[in-house]
Amino acid sequence: MTVAPGDVVEVPASYGLGPIEVTAVGGDDVEMVAPVLGSGYGIAGCSGGGGVTSQGGGGVRLRCGTGPAATLNDVMRLTVVEVRGGTAVLRIAPVS
Template structure:
């Protein structure tokens, strides 16, 4: 927990910080760098809320990738006791 993942500025997010890992979800927070924000996916349980101050909080479980801002895929590959494996790549 507390790890930070830097993503390209074109994704519309600043660094993504892992806030919590549970048995079923990874909770992440990121500042917005663009003018809007959208997410679809987060199968296995998930949601998005405003983090205040121009940021967002999102929770994703293991499963298919979530598409963020129509330009980035974020997939929770595996959730372990105190760590998670994330895969981030451009949306296709």
Template sequence: MGDVVTVPETYGLGPIEVTAIGGGEVEMVARLTGSGFSVSGCSGGGGTSSEGGGGVRLSCGEGPAATINDAMSLKVADVLGKVAVLRIEPSG
């Protein structure tokens, strides 16, 4: 298993776990803590539930930051082989 990053509850996500790094992309999974999920700026998928018990899988490459739940900015700053640098901060 990869590194786990804990983010503030206001982002609507539980801890983000890196599941794979390769081909210039970082794959991550996270549990949803809110009632919905939205992402713009990188490909994503997964299941959500109205109770907030779902999860989401993201695959992001280097480039512009993705905005998640209109609350969090996630940017893959650099991918070097099997190591990646992520920047996570409030959006806006």
């Protein structure tokens, strides 16, 4: 799916996150925020200097670059396929 800043991506509650809001797209990175629905949160493999920080109120901020998929909560894969100017192509799928 193609996204731009301000877009909101709904994901299944079983992923442990609420709707993911795209806050910025630039360079090779996409920045996103989402509420955390459960008591824990984990991310692995976010490339391009990716990182995660906890926000007040049970949320998370992600910054991921193009490349290999990030695995969130061991149940969801998020891949930044490409960044084109102010938009990006994301692929979100369950971990198989």
